[in-house]
Amino acid sequence: MAGKRIILMGPPGGGKGTQAKRIQERYGIVQLSTGDMLRAAVAAGSPVGKQAKAVMDAGKLVSDEIIISMIAERISQPDCFNGFILDGFPRTVPQAEALDKLLTEKRMDLDKVVEVAVPDERLIERITGRFTCAKCGEGYHDTFKQPKKPGVCDVCGGTEFSRRADDNAETVKARLKAYHVQTSPLLPYYEKKGLLMVIDGDRDMDVVTTDLIKILGA
Ligand code: ADP
Ligand code: ADP
Ligand code: ZN
Numbered sequence: 001m002a003g004k005r006i007i008l009m010g011p012p013g014g015g016k017g018t019q020a021k022r023i024q025e026r027y028g029i030v031q032l033s034t035g036d037m038l039r040a041a042v043a044a045g046s047p048v049g050k051q052a053k054a055v056m057d058a059g060k061l062v063s064d065e066i067i068i069s070m071i072a073e074r075i076s077q078p079d080c081f082n083g084f085i086l087d088g089f090p091r092t093v094p095q096a097e098a099l100d101k102l103l104t105e106k107r108m109d110l111d112k113v114v115e116v117a118v119p120d121e122r123l124i125e126r127i128t129g130r131f132t133c134a135k136c137g138e139g140y141h142d143t144f145k146q147p148k149k150p151g152v153c154d155v156c157g158g159t160e161f162s163r164r165a166d167d168n169a170e171t172v173k174a175r176l177k178a179y180h181v182q183t184s185p186l187l188p189y190y191e192k193k194g195l196l197m198v199i200d201g202d203r204d205m206d207v208v209t210t211d212l213i214k215i216l217g218a
Contacts, residue, residue, distance in 0.1 A: 003082065003083050004027050004029055004083040004085075004111050004216065005029075005083055005084055005103075005108060005109065005110050005111050006023070006029075006083075006084070006085045006086065006110070006111055006112050006113075006114065006216065007085075007086045007089075007090070007110060007112075007113040007114070007190070008020050008023075008085055008086065008087050008114055008116065009113060009114065009115045009116070009183070009186065009187070010115055010116035010117065010118065010201060011118055011120070011123055011176060011179045012123060012127060012172065012175040012176065012179060013118075013123040013124075013126035013127035013130065013172070014116045014117075014118040014123065014126070014201050015116050015118065015126075015201050015205065015208060016087045016088060016116060017031075017033060017035075017036075017087055017088075017139055018139050018205055019116060019205075019208060019209060019212055020033065020085045020087040021138075021139070022209050022212075023085050023209075023212065023213075023216070024085055026213065027083065027085075027216070028082060028083070029082060029083035029084050029085055030079050030080055030082075030083075030084045030085070031084070031085050031087055032071070032074055032075070032080070032084050032085065032086050032087065032089065033087040033088050033089075034067055034070065034071065034087075034088045034089040034091075035087075035088045036137075037070055037074065038052045038056060038062060038070075039056075039164070042056070048066055048070070051063075051066065052066065056165075056166055057165055057166055057171070058171070058174060059166060059170075059171035059172070059173070059174030059175040059178065060174060060178060061091055061092065061178050061182055064092055064094045064095055064098070067089065067091075067095060068094075068095060068098040071086075071089055071095075071098075071099070071102070072098075072102055075102060075106075076106075086099075090186060091178075091179075091182060091183045091186075092182050092183065092186075093185055093186065093189060096186050096189055096190075110195055111195075111216075112195055112197055112215065112216060113186075113190040113195045113196050113197070114196075114197050114198075114199060114212060114215060114216075115187060115196065115197070115198045115199070116199055116201035116208065116212075117198050117199065117200060117201055117202070118201040118202050119202060120176055122202055123172060123176065124169055124172050125143070126141070126144075127167050127172050128167060128168065128169055128172075129141045129142035129143050129144070130163070130164070130167050131161045131162065131163050132161065132162055132163075133153040133155065133156060133158045133160075133161055134158060134160040134161055134162045135153065135156050135158030135160065136153060136155050136156040136158060138153055138154065138155040138156070140161070144205070145205070197215050199211045199212060199215065
């Protein structure tokens, strides 16, 4: 129903974007992906994009300051009044604290924080096989999710696809380290608030979606 506010957590390549896209359609809420926002800033050549690019290419985290102001601005837009699913944010304790403050100011609560758990050894394959439709952003995978008709996007019929600059085996290691060191402390942070649910993301994507919907409710 209306008004759901959800955080989707999980390691890089764990399936957050895939699941967030499905959830936003089902619940009529918006997906807020800080990674997508940063890539748009890089593509636009904005000052934020210029600062973020090297950091992203190295697989490190962009500064809390940049991320927090980006989210504060985005969450204030009218399409977020009806609810949102945060994908890839927060990623540090200061980001989570800033989000709490922001939501308190807006008299909003979080409904659930869901961790999509996937073991490290799976993630290299997930990430190095990832590609997306250049037109609509639908996600695909070399092994796990090819377009039904080769070379044609299932969703929009587009025929151009792109791969992320940071989706390579070298960068994955740095991203996994950032996840374990900087982001994983958020699990106990939300556990203490009674908001955390964990689902096994090491299964077929449709099975993961079914579980997620069970957790999030009608
Ligand atoms: P993935 O889908 O692999 O988890 P994202 O698209 O979420 O990756 O993020 C890509 C990159 O953008 C990250 O490696 C990091 O450099 C930067 N980034 C995205 N979200 C955040 C955030 N909340 N805090 C800091 N850096 C971020
Ligand atoms: P994240 O947003 O967490 O970085 P994505 O949703 O982009 O992760 O998924 C990473 C890659 O793995 C994509 O190519 C996607 O198609 C694929 N993928 C997502 N979920 C699964 C799954 N449950 N099983 C196999 N592959 C998956
Ligand atoms: Zn498409």
